[in-house]
Amino acid sequence: MGVAVMKLRNPPVNSLSLECLTEFTISLEKLENDKSIRGVILTSECPGIFSAGLDLLEMYGRNPAHYAEYWKNVQELWLRLYTSNMILVSAINGASPAGGCLLALCCDYRVMADNPKYTIGLNESLLGIVAPFWFKDMYVNTIGHREAERALQLGTLFSPAEALKVGVVDEVVPEDQVHSKARSVMTKWLAIPDHSRQLTKNMMRKATADNLIKQREADIQNFTSFISKDSIQKSLHMYLEKLKQKKG
Ligand SMILES: CCCCC/C=C\CCC/C=C/CC(=O)SCCNC(=O)CCNC(=O)[C@H](O)C(C)(C)COP(=O)(O)OP(=O)(O)OC[C@H]1O[C@@H](n2cnc3c(N)ncnc32)[C@H](O)[C@@H]1OP(=O)(O)O
Numbered sequence: 001m002g003v004a005v006m007k008l009r010n011p012p013v014n015s016l017s018l019e020c021l022t023e024f025t026i027s028l029e030k031l032e033n034d035k036s037i038r039g040v041i042l043t044s045e046c047p048g049i050f051s052a053g054l055d056l057l058e059m060y061g062r063n064p065a066h067y068a069e070y071w072k073n074v075q076e077l078w079l080r081l082y083t084s085n086m087i088l089v090s091a092i093n094g095a096s097p098a099g100g101c102l103l104a105l106c107c108d109y110r111v112m113a114d115n116p117k118y119t120i121g122l123n124e125s126l127l128g129i130v131a132p133f134w135f136k137d138m139y140v141n142t143i144g145h146r147e148a149e150r151a152l153q154l155g156t157l158f159s160p161a162e163a164l165k166v167g168v169v170d171e172v173v174p175e176d177q178v179h180s181k182a183r184s185v186m187t188k189w190l191a192i193p194d195h196s197r198q199l200t201k202n203m204m205r206k207a208t209a210d211n212l213i214k215q216r217e218a219d220i221q222n223f224t225s226f227i228s229k230d231s232i233q234k235s236l237h238m239y240l241e242k243l244k245q246k247k248g
Helices: 018-033 064-082 099-106 133-143 145-154 160-166 175-190 194-213 216-228 230-247
Strands: 003-008 039-044 087-092 094-097 109-113 171-173
Touching: 003 018, 003 175, 018 064, 039 175, 064 099, 064 194, 064 216, 087 099, 087 175, 094 099, 099 133, 109 160, 109 175, 133 145, 133 194, 160 171, 171 175, 194 216, 216 230
Parallel strands: 003 039, 039 087, 087 109, 109 171
Antiparallel strands: none
């Protein structure tokens, strides 16, 4: 039926390394150029994890040129996903913090597994970093200004039930039904003529995408100088240590 399934596979936690981001963007571009493909289901092959978000090791202990290159690729993937002409449905089968949530928010419809261990949200403030304006814009577009303001400041990671209530996801289903539900949602969306759906999607999303397009270079510079700060590097170090200690 012209639907591709994209499975994120970067064990152990599907963090979005530079390599992973680049491969993702290329795969997406290929699908976009394949006229037989009208829809993509985005999911994960890592058990219990949709995506741990941006790779912290790409943002810690590197040089400014690396940060700039990394951020350019984050922007590129976001712009491709958010403005895709294809129907994107995410089958969220695991934890989805920060950049993981961003991937899901780019989709036209989000189905999440009903497992309270899985959480989703933009938790950047908990790491001592700040979600950039275009993450924020997409959050506001999805859940409204007040909910986004609160969730961004608190770095809230929502359980599936909470995420459904606030509108971060569209549907919560038993874990073993995530994929079948994503497929049935896709069938419904495929019934809409592409040209009218695409023009409508473009009308809804263009201003948000253009907002980044017109200041991409400045956004890269902002990110690079922000992430290079000693205080921010220290926060990231502490967060990475906390992740390690969780194990021991
Ligand atoms: C004012 C101007 C503003 C301009 C600022 C501009 C930009 C700044 C903002 C940048 C935006 C960033 C967005 C992000 O996506 S940041 C990443 C946020 N991600 C997280 O907080 C997730 C952290 N991870 C977890 O919570 C958990 O790992 C988990 C995903 C729930 C999975 O838990 P579990 O199964 O128990 O696995 P472990 O915790 O043991 O992890 C295994 C292994 O993986 C490493 N790891 C985890 N997450 C990441 C990651 N995101 N990047 C890199 N590595 C990660 C973890 O450290 C373990 O490593 P070791 O095995 O070596 O110990």
